[in-house]
Amino acid sequence: MDFPALCQHIDRAWQDDILPALRDYIAIPCQSPAFDPDWADNGHMERAVELMTQWARQQLAELAGATVEVLRLPRRTPLLFIDVPGEAGPPSLIYGHLDKQPPMPGWVPGRAAWTPVLEGERLYGRGGADDGYAIFAAIAALRALRAQGLAHPRCLIVIEASEESGSVDLPAYIELLAPRLGEPRLIVALDAGCGNYDQLWTTTSLRGQVAGTLSVRVLDEGVHSGDASGIVPSSFRIARHLLSRLEDPISGEVIADFQVEIPAARREQAWLAANALGEGLLHAFPFHADTRPVEEALGELALNRAWRAQLAITGIDGLPAVADAAAVMQPHTALKLSLRLPPTLDPQAASQRLKALLEADPPYRSQVGFTIDSISQGWHAPPVAPWLADSLQRASHDAFGRDGALIGGGGGIPFLAMLGERFPRAQFVVTGVLGPQSNAHGPNEFLHLPTARRITAALARLLHDARGDADPR
Structure with a gap:
């Protein structure tokens, strides 16, 4: 693999092909059904599906055998399913979603949820980072591999439209697709966070x-x-x-009714991540004036977010x-x-x-x-196979120039628990671009473009290494 050439290919794809489409996607108010019960009549979800479908078909037109489908079940949001042929062996499954949170008040003047604004290397607007970029990054990674004649496994891309409502529609589609999904060797979710923008972060648990x-x-x-x-x-x-x-x-x-015994390995991991981030763990949040966090020990804060029950009041009438x-x-x-x-x-x-x-x-x-x-349901990652541990470190070094890092996530991705039960032998990579101050679900959400490009390159490395007959070591 010529990794510098792969990165150049991906950078061009982001600049020429992805950014224009992502801007158009951000402008669509395709709120999740929990926030837009009339989503079918309003048509915004359909516009987002059509935009992504057309883009994917155009990008994959030269890849023989690649298919792009929109699946529809009665009274459920649609699902986009992409099947890209690869080497024989178990497939890889890549997940993202296209539904969005509501706009929320508090956007800085000149920015708005449905108005894409590029400021330096930050693309502001709802849904770009959570999680609209996923389909674009996945296809760009595959095209970058093909440009060098590099192999990858059969890749299945699933883009759902009810994640922000708890993935209520996804189980029915997974059941429908079961014969076609087979037994994935690798499942990649691009909907998670990153502790900083300097290395590849892999999420090991979600609440x-x-x-x-x-x-x-x-x-x-x-x-x-x-x-x-x-x-x-x-x-x-x-x-x-x-x-x-x-x-x-x-x-x-x-x-205590809502707590569990925290595994020793996850305690150690939380402290390692907290020490690596230092005060950056706090700087990720816009604390007002002299407000302090609930704990002074950074490791305990990381455990609070990842492994302890916490209550938030999110609305009042x-x-x-x-x-x-x-x-x-x-x-x-x-x-x-x-x-x-x-x-x-x-x-x-x-x-x-x-x-x-x-x-x-x-x-x-x-x-x-x-x-x-x-x-x-929460999710706890299975042990990482040696081949994947090696691949993750190589991907982080290649794309970011630093070792990768592990962290427990505070949010949730219902899809993971569902697939973890269905595919107990699969390996998981849960990563994403939601880093410091990116503010998913809140005002001034942004996509950090350099990280998005690096995640795309890292994904290409992982998919190349995920071939069933490959020995990436």
Whole structure:
């Protein structure tokens, strides 16, 4: 492999072919079904599918036998399935998604979720990094290998459209595709993060999640706060009290019911990653003024994010905006809860425990309910085969000039647990471009273009080494 020539090929592809298409994709508000229930009628998802399908067909036109299909099941989001022939042996499966999170307020003037903006080497806009780039990078990697006459296994590219809704539609498609997927040797997900932009980061675990709505009602309608306070209990105070059953209101530590024993190897790994990142672990977040993290020990922060249950309040109903607030006691409060779970904890059991915990013995006999909105399984990577460990280090050195690194992820990719159960002998590479300040799901999300190009080159190396009869060592 002439790696410098491969990188040049990939750089040209990004500049000439990928960036224009990625800009067009960012401009499409193809929100996931959880945020756009009328997605089928609105047509944005269809526009994104059409854009990617046409681009893929054009790029793969010269690769004999390559096919690009759009699969559609009733009442489900579509799925893009690409099959690129390769050497005989087990295939490699590459995963990405095209659905997006909502736009969110807070974008810097001149930037917006559906307006692609290139500032230096950062491409701003929703979905470019999470995870629209995946299909473009996968095809560019394959074309770069073919340009040098280099072999690769049969490669299957799956681009789903319900990931941001918990991949609710994906299991049905995996079942449909099962005879064609075979037994992959390597599964690559390009939807993860990176600790920095200086080396290849591989994710070794992802947390599960229970998301739902906690609702507390004390009145049938709002009343004068001067008359009611001291007689009518505050629905917000009751909600706050109920949350204290789950987490310590001072430390934020979640009760033991939702924790697991952290494997020793993952503890060591977390500290190694934290020490490698140093203060960069904190600089990844836009802390305001003198705000400090919840712990001072960097290794404990890495473990908090990867292996410990944590609660976030992601939405609230029942309270007016401050500018519109009158002297009225509100009749109800509703909080959207996101409880991140350790990778190996059973999310179904955790969801039922959470519901029982919050609904038991309602204070003041108020009306309390917890509605479970979504449940996702965590993921813990299997041991890495020697051939893949060698390939990952070579890919990091070739593409980044440094050793690769391992890290536990705080988010989730439901697809991984699903395929881990179906293909227990497969090797996994979970990586991505979501590095410091890239702010997936929030305002000012950006794709770091140098990292995207290097990830593409690293992927080419991995796919070349993944041939069933190859000995990359």
